[in-house]
Amino acid sequence: MFNLNSPEFLGADRPPERETPERVQAFVSRHRAFFILLAVLVAQLLLLSVQITRNRKARLIQVWAVAVFDPFARTLRASYDATTGAWRSYRDLSGAQQQNRELNLQLVAAHSQIQQLSQQAAEAHRLRDLLEFRNHLPFQAVAAEVIASSPGETSKAIFIDKGMDAGLTSDLAVMTPAGVVGKIIAVFPHTAQVILITDASSGVACTLEKNRVQGILKGGSLNLCQIHYVMNEATVSVGEMVLTSGLDQIYPKGLPVGSVAEIAEGNIYKTIKVQPAAALDRLETVLVVLKPPSSELQALNSPSHP
Amino acid sequence: MHPAILWSTVFTALLLQAFLPLKLPLARLFDFPLLVTIYFALVKRDKIVAIGLGTGMGLVQDALSNGFIGVFGMAKALTAYLAASASFKFELDEILARIALTAILVPVHGLFLFALQRGLLEVPPPFQPFDLLSSALVNVGLGLILFHLLDRFRRPA
Numbered sequence: 027m028f029n030l031n032s033p034e035f036l037g038a039d040r041p042p043e044r045e046t047p048e049r050v051q052a053f054v055s056r057h058r059a060f061f062i063l064l065a066v067l068v069a070q071l072l073l074l075s076v077q078i079t080r081n082r083k084a085r086l087i088q089v090w091a092v093a094v095f096d097p098f099a100r101t102l103r104a105s106y107d108a109t110t111g112a113w114r115s116y117r118d119l120s121g122a123q124q125q126n127r128e129l130n131l132q133l134v135a136a137h138s139q140i141q142q143l144s145q146q147a148a149e150a151h152r153l154r155d156l157l158e159f160r161n162h163l164p165f166q167a168v169a170a171e172v173i174a175s176s177p178g179e180t181s182k183a184i185f186i187d188k189g190m191d192a193g194l195t196s197d198l199a200v201m202t203p204a205g206v207v208g209k210i211i212a213v214f215p216h217t218a219q220v221i222l223i224t225d226a227s228s229g230v231a232c233t234l235e236k237n238r239v240q241g242i243l244k245g246g247s248l249n250l251c252q253i254h255y256v257m258n259e260a261t262v263s264v265g266e267m268v269l270t271s272g273l274d275q276i277y278p279k280g281l282p283v284g285s286v287a288e289i290a291e292g293n294i295y296k297t298i299k300v301q302p303a304a305a306l307d308r309l310e311t312v313l314v315v316l317k318p319p320s321s322e323l324q325a326l327n328s329p330s331h332p
Numbered sequence: 333m334h335p336a337i338l339w340s341t342v343f344t345a346l347l348l349q350a351f352l353p354l355k356l357p358l359a360r361l362f363d364f365p366l367l368v369t370i371y372f373a374l375v376k377r378d379k380i381v382a383i384g385l386g387t388g389m390g391l392v393q394d395a396l397s398n399g400f401i402g403v404f405g406m407a408k409a410l411t412a413y414l415a416a417s418a419s420f421k422f423e424l425d426e427i428l429a430r431i432a433l434t435a436i437l438v439p440v441h442g443l444f445l446f447a448l449q450r451g452l453l454e455v456p457p458p459f460q461p462f463d464l465l466s467s468a469l470v471n472v473g474l475g476l477i478l479f480h481l482l483d484r485f486r487r488p489a
Contacts, residue, residue: 059416063379063410067410070409073405074401074406077402078452086452
C-alpha cells in the first residue's frame with residue numbers, strides 16, 4: 027500500500043533555516059499544488075457567485091460583497107454619526123446656554139414690564155374710581171398726585187402736584203374716595219402742601235354718625251386722630267362712623283373722616299380715638315375740593331342737607 | 333499515456349454522461365467524468381495536472397448541464413487533488429486500493445456537491461443518502477471496468 031519510493035518518504039533535503047519571507051516562500055513552494063487548488067476553487071466560487079441570484083435577482087457576488095462591506099460601512103456611519111452628534115450636542119448646548127442667558131434677561135425685563143403694567147393698571151383702576159367718585163360729588167374737585175411728604179416726624183404733611191396753575195388756594199379740603207385726607211396749607215406755582223388730619227395742628231369739624239354728636243377732630247399719636255369736646259354724657263360706640271360736619275367752612279359736610287377706635291371717659295369730655303378712613307400712609311392720588319360759591323357752600327352745609 | 337488517449341477519453345466520458353441517462357435510467361447514477369478524473373489523477377501523480385484536469389472536466393460538465401458553471405468544476409477539482417494526493421502516499425495500482433479510493437472519493441464528491449448547493453442556492457435539493465450510497469456502489473463497479481480498460485493504453489514506465 028505504501029509507496030516507499032515516493033518523494034514524501036525519501037526525505038527530500040530540507041532547506042536550512044531561513045529568514046521569514048524565504049520561509050514563507052519555501053512553504054508555498056512545498057505546497058504549491060494545495061494553493062493552486064485553493065485558487066481554482068476560489069475562482070470557480072466567484073464564477074458561481076456571478077451566476078447565482080438572490081432576493082430579486084441580486085447576484086450572489088453582490089450579496090457577498092455587501093455582506094463584507096456592510097459591517098464596516100455601518101461602523102463608519104455610526105462613528106461619523108456619533109462624532110457629528112457629539113459636536114452638534116456640544117454646539118446646541120452652547121447655543122442653549124447662550125439662549126438661556128438671553129431668555130433670562132428677557133424674563134427679567136418681562137417681569138419688570140409686567141410689574142410696571144400691573145402698577146399702571148392699578149393706578150388706572152384707582153384713577154377711574156376717583157373719576158367716578160368725583161363725578162358723583164356735588165362739588166367740583168381736582169385730582170392731584172402726591173409727589174412728596176414732609177421730612178420730619180412731627181409734621182404730617184404731603185405735597186401734591188397741583189398748585190396755583192390749577193387754581194388751588196389754601197384751606198381747600200383734600201380727600202380720597204375713602205375719606206378726608208387734610209387741607210391745603212400752602213400753595214406754590216405748581217405745587218401745594220397739604221396737612222393731614224393726623225397732624226397735631228390740624229382740625230376738622232366733625233360729627234358722629236349715629237347720635238350726631240359734634241366735636242373737633244385733631245391729630246394724635248400713632249397715626250390716630252382724636253375728637254375733642256365731646257361730653258362724657260354723649261353716647262358713642264366703637265366703630266361708629268365719624269363724618270365732617272361742614273361747620274369749619276373748609277370740609278364739605280358728610281364726608282367720611284374715620285371710625286371710632288377707642289373711647290375713654292375724661293374729666294368732662296370723652297377721649298375718643300378715631301382711625302382715619304383714608305389710608306394716609308399710602309396716598310398716591312387725591313382730590314382737592316374746590317371752593318364752591320358761598321351760596322352753594324351754605325346750601326351744602328345746611329342742616330337739611332344730608 | 334498518449335495525450336490523444338487522454339483527450340479522447342475525456343470527450344467520451346462527457347458524451348456518455350450526457351447521452352446514457354436518456355436511454356438507461358440507472359445511468360443517472362453514473363459519473364464517467366468523475367471516474368476519468370480519478371483515474372488520471374492516480375496515473376499522472378501530479379497534483380497540479382490533476383487539479384487542472386478535474387476543473388476542466390467539471391466546467392465542461394457544468395456547461396452541458398442546466399446548472400451553474402463551476403459547481404462540478406469545484407467538486408472535481410477537489411476530488412482530483414485528493415486522488416493525486418493519495419497517489420503520493422499509497423500504491424494504488426492494486427485493485428483493492430482503487431476500489432477503496434473510488435468508494436471514498438465518490439461520496440466525498442457527492443457530499444461536496446450537496447454542501448455547495450446547500451450553501452449557495454436559496455432552495456437546495458434535499459439530501460438523499462440512499463442515492464449517495466447507490467452512486468458509490470455503482471461507480472465503484474463502473475470504475476473497475478473503466479480503469480482496467482484504460483490501463484491497456486498506459487505506456488510502460
